[in-house]
Amino acid sequence: MGQLKVGGMAGTAGEAQGDGLIEGGAQGRGPERAIVDLGGKAALVTGSGRGIGKAIAGLFAVCGAQVMVTGTAESGSAERAYGEMRGRGLDVALATGDVRSEGDVRRVVDECVKAFGKVDILVNNAGVTKDGPLAMMSAEDWDLVVDTSLKGAFLFAKHASKHMIKNRYGRIVNITSVSGLHGNPGQANYASAKAGMVGLTKTLAKELARRGVTCNAIAPGLIESDMTQSLDAGLKEAYLSKIALGRFGTAEDVAWLALYLASARSGYVTGQVIEVDGGLAM
Numbered sequence: 001m002g003q004l005k006v007g008g009m010a011g012t013a014g015e016a017q018g019d020g021l022i023e024g025g026a027q028g029r030g031p032e033r034a035i036v037d038l039g040g041k042a043a044l045v046t047g048s049g050r051g052i053g054k055a056i057a058g059l060f061a062v063c064g065a066q067v068m069v070t071g072t073a074e075s076g077s078a079e080r081a082y083g084e085m086r087g088r089g090l091d092v093a094l095a096t097g098d099v100r101s102e103g104d105v106r107r108v109v110d111e112c113v114k115a116f117g118k119v120d121i122l123v124n125n126a127g128v129t130k131d132g133p134l135a136m137m138s139a140e141d142w143d144l145v146v147d148t149s150l151k152g153a154f155l156f157a158k159h160a161s162k163h164m165i166k167n168r169y170g171r172i173v174n175i176t177s178v179s180g181l182h183g184n185p186g187q188a189n190y191a192s193a194k195a196g197m198v199g200l201t202k203t204l205a206k207e208l209a210r211r212g213v214t215c216n217a218i219a220p221g222l223i224e225s226d227m228t229q230s231l232d233a234g235l236k237e238a239y240l241s242k243i244a245l246g247r248f249g250t251a252e253d254v255a256w257l258a259l260y261l262a263s264a265r266s267g268y269v270t271g272q273v274i275e276v277d278g279g280l281a282m
Helices: 051-062 077-087 102-116 139-167 178-182 188-211 233-240 251-262
Strands: 042-045 066-071 092-096 121-124 170-175 213-220 273-276
Touching (some): 042 051, 051 066, 051 251, 066 077, 066 102, 077 092, 102 139, 121 251, 139 170, 139 188, 170 188, 170 251, 178 213, 188 213
Parallel strands (some): 121 170, 170 213, 213 273
């Protein structure tokens, strides 16, 4: 994915006016101010080295948040994304680890608190796929997918929410999938993990509401990726024919919704699962 662009230009929150993030100023309505301003908030985004996670982390930072970029040390993608964002002058930090390991998760959350003093926003985005027919799926492939998406989300929510409860403020955004809502052949492990995240979202919303913490989920549909780029023309057309808007989504399509759900403006929204699929699953 290329450099994140806001309002047609890459860079600071002040350049986001084209997408309606800024009001006032030139319009003569008083001092310029961000409509969606994450200034003073600390965010932790799992799996933020590429794709949706990278777009979310970058947009949050552009809108003023201090952002902990995370990923596995082995892939190197989180370190590259961190370097790109630092190069743009954004306030980000880096922590690597395995979302399936409670020790690693606890350490990453602690590093976020050490770097920024708190954690206000958690986005559970980390995930992997190991597709195949159920009859041929290994237990190892099941465990890898379920533990990365579902157990990882549980562990990060467990440890990050303790800080949110203490501060009586928090936003948890879980990235699930339309596969978790509607099922998908060949993805028994992935669909089950993502369906589990829906249940986790609704349970956390009920448990944490009176502590000032909201929890919502986003269910992306077909999002542009290396996979969609490599589809042959016939298969690509078959997928596109099922999407009302006639195009694949982008990581930024998901990031804009995550921005709202992570902001103070979404304070009366909790326990919701919102599909970003271009009308795929109407």
